[in-house]
Amino acid sequence: MREVSPQHNILYSCAGEVKAGHDHFVHEHSLSFVISGIAEYYTDNGMVSYPSGSLCLFRRNQLLRILKKPLDGKPFTAITIFLDQETLKKHSLKFHIKSDGIYTGEPNVLLDNDAFMKGYFASLMPYFAQSGKLTPILEQAKTTEAIELLLRNPSLKSFLFDFSKPHKIDLEAYMNSHFSYNVPVAQFAKLTGRSLSSFKRDFEGIFHTSPEKWMQKRRLEMAYFLISQKRIKPSDVYLEVGFQNLSHFSRVFKKEFKINASAL
Structure with missing residues (x-):
C-alpha cells in the first residue's frame, strides 16, 4: 500500500x-x-x-x-x-x-x-x-x-x-459492543467521555479487572465461538476480533484454552 x-x-x-x-x-x-x-x-x-x-x-x-x-x-x-x-x-x-x-x-x-x-x-x-x-x-x-x-x-x-466534547456515556454497554476494536485504551476513554484515569477507575469498578485483560479475554472468547461454532479459519478471525498479529493471537489463544486454534 x-x-x-x-x-x-x-x-x-x-x-x-x-x-x-x-x-x-x-x-x-x-x-x-x-x-x-x-x-x-x-x-x-x-x-x-x-x-x-x-x-x-x-x-x-x-x-x-x-x-x-x-x-x-x-x-x-x-x-x-x-x-x-x-x-x-x-x-x-x-x-x-x-x-x-x-x-x-x-x-x-x-x-x-x-x-x-x-x-x-x-x-x-x-x-x-x-x-x-x-x-x-x-x-x-x-x-x-x-x-x-x-x-x-x-x-x-x-x-x-460543533466543537463540544463527547459526553459521558454508559461505559459497560459501550465496551461490550466495541471491545473487538484494536485501538488504545486512551481512545476508548475519549469515546466514552472520560479522562484516562477516570476511565480505568470506572472500568475496574464495573468489570473488576483492567481494560487490557478484560478485552483480551473477550476477544479470545469471541474467537473461540467463531472458530468452533461458525467454522471460520483462525487466519480469518484474528483481525475481526481485534488482534493485529496471527502468531500472537495463536499463542495467547493456546494459553487461554490449552488447545491450538487450528485444532478446534
Missing part, C-alpha cells in the same frame, strides 16, 4: 491488494473521495460500501473498521482531507460561522459528488503525481476550499463547527 501525505491534512492512498483489518479511531472530521476500487466501512450500524466515485464525510470521535479493495484490475485509490479542529476553529472565528447547536445527525454522510466536488479533487491529482509539490500554503488553501464547498450544504454547518 502506498500513501502520500505531503502535509498532515491531505492524504492520497493507493492499495494494490485487499487491505483489511484496519481499526481506525477517527480523530478529526475527514472528507474522503474514492477514486478507484471499493471501500467497505464497518460501523455500529453495519457495513456500508463505497464504490469508486463515492464522496463521504466522516465525523470525528468514532471507531471504524475499514476494508479497501481493488476492483476491475484497478488498485484502491482515494484522497482524504482531514478537517482538524484547529483549522475549523480558525475558520469559524475568521468568517463568523457558528454551529446551530450540538450535532445529532448521522456520523457518516454520503455527499453528492457534483461538478464542483469533482473539479476540486481533480485539481489535487497533479500534486500527488509529483510528490512534494503541495506546499503548506497550497495545502491550507485547498483545505479552506474543501470547507467552503461543504458549507454549500447548510445542514453541514453543525457537523463541522
Whole structure:
C-alpha cells in the first residue's frame, strides 16, 4: 500500500491488494473521495460500501473498521482531507460561522459528488503525481476550499463547527459492543467521555479487572465461538476480533484454552 501525505491534512492512498483489518479511531472530521476500487466501512450500524466515485464525510470521535479493495484490475485509490479542529476553529472565528447547536445527525454522510466536488479533487491529482509539490500554503488553501464547498450544504454547518466534547456515556454497554476494536485504551476513554484515569477507575469498578485483560479475554472468547461454532479459519478471525498479529493471537489463544486454534 502506498500513501502520500505531503502535509498532515491531505492524504492520497493507493492499495494494490485487499487491505483489511484496519481499526481506525477517527480523530478529526475527514472528507474522503474514492477514486478507484471499493471501500467497505464497518460501523455500529453495519457495513456500508463505497464504490469508486463515492464522496463521504466522516465525523470525528468514532471507531471504524475499514476494508479497501481493488476492483476491475484497478488498485484502491482515494484522497482524504482531514478537517482538524484547529483549522475549523480558525475558520469559524475568521468568517463568523457558528454551529446551530450540538450535532445529532448521522456520523457518516454520503455527499453528492457534483461538478464542483469533482473539479476540486481533480485539481489535487497533479500534486500527488509529483510528490512534494503541495506546499503548506497550497495545502491550507485547498483545505479552506474543501470547507467552503461543504458549507454549500447548510445542514453541514453543525457537523463541522460543533466543537463540544463527547459526553459521558454508559461505559459497560459501550465496551461490550466495541471491545473487538484494536485501538488504545486512551481512545476508548475519549469515546466514552472520560479522562484516562477516570476511565480505568470506572472500568475496574464495573468489570473488576483492567481494560487490557478484560478485552483480551473477550476477544479470545469471541474467537473461540467463531472458530468452533461458525467454522471460520483462525487466519480469518484474528483481525475481526481485534488482534493485529496471527502468531500472537495463536499463542495467547493456546494459553487461554490449552488447545491450538487450528485444532478446534
